[in-house]
Amino acid sequence: MNIAIYCAFDTPATIEYAKATIAYLEKEGHPLSLDKRLINHLTEKPKTYDVFNPEGTIDSRIDFLFSIGGDGTLLRSITFVKDSQIPILGINTGRLGFLTSLQKEVFE
Numbered sequence: 001m002n003i004a005i006y007c008a009f010d011t012p013a014t015i016e017y018a019k020a021t022i023a024y025l026e027k028e029g030h031p032l033s034l035d036k037r038l039i040n041h042l043t044e045k046p047k048t049y050d051v052f053n054p055e056g057t058i059d060s061r062i063d064f065l066f067s068i069g070g071d072g073t074l075l076r077s078i079t080f081v082k083d084s085q086i087p088i089l090g091i092n093t094g095r096l097g098f099l100t101s102l103q104k105e106v107f108e
Contacts, residue, residue: 001063003035008073013093015041018068021091023057032060040047052080060084068095 003025007014018038025032026047033050034042042049052058058065058080065088067077074090079087 002031002033002059002061004035004058004062004065004080004086005038005068006035006054006065006073006077007038007068008043008054008071008076010037011093014069017091017093021066021068033058054080056080057082057084058086060086062086064089066091068093 003078005018005025007018015038020041022032022034022042031050033052035054037054039049039051050059056100061105063086065077065081065086067074067088068091070092071090077088077090
């Protein structure tokens, strides 16, 4: 399953949970596409990822988009999928999320 990961902000909590998500998905063997700003926080990883531009759309071959942040991040991520029908999984790294599906404690 091809999974794209998007983080609107690079707060320490968001990056921490993005790294945990990436590690888990890599262990499960899923090909990943990361937003280009997130790549800058993964310099310790030698792996090469597919990259998408957060100002554009994601490849239609993506099966899921994981949006890591809060409700605002989830709303921003809708512009990447537009009419492609790619489902979005919101992972909340903030205090309160009404739209995000998972809370950050899932990864602890």
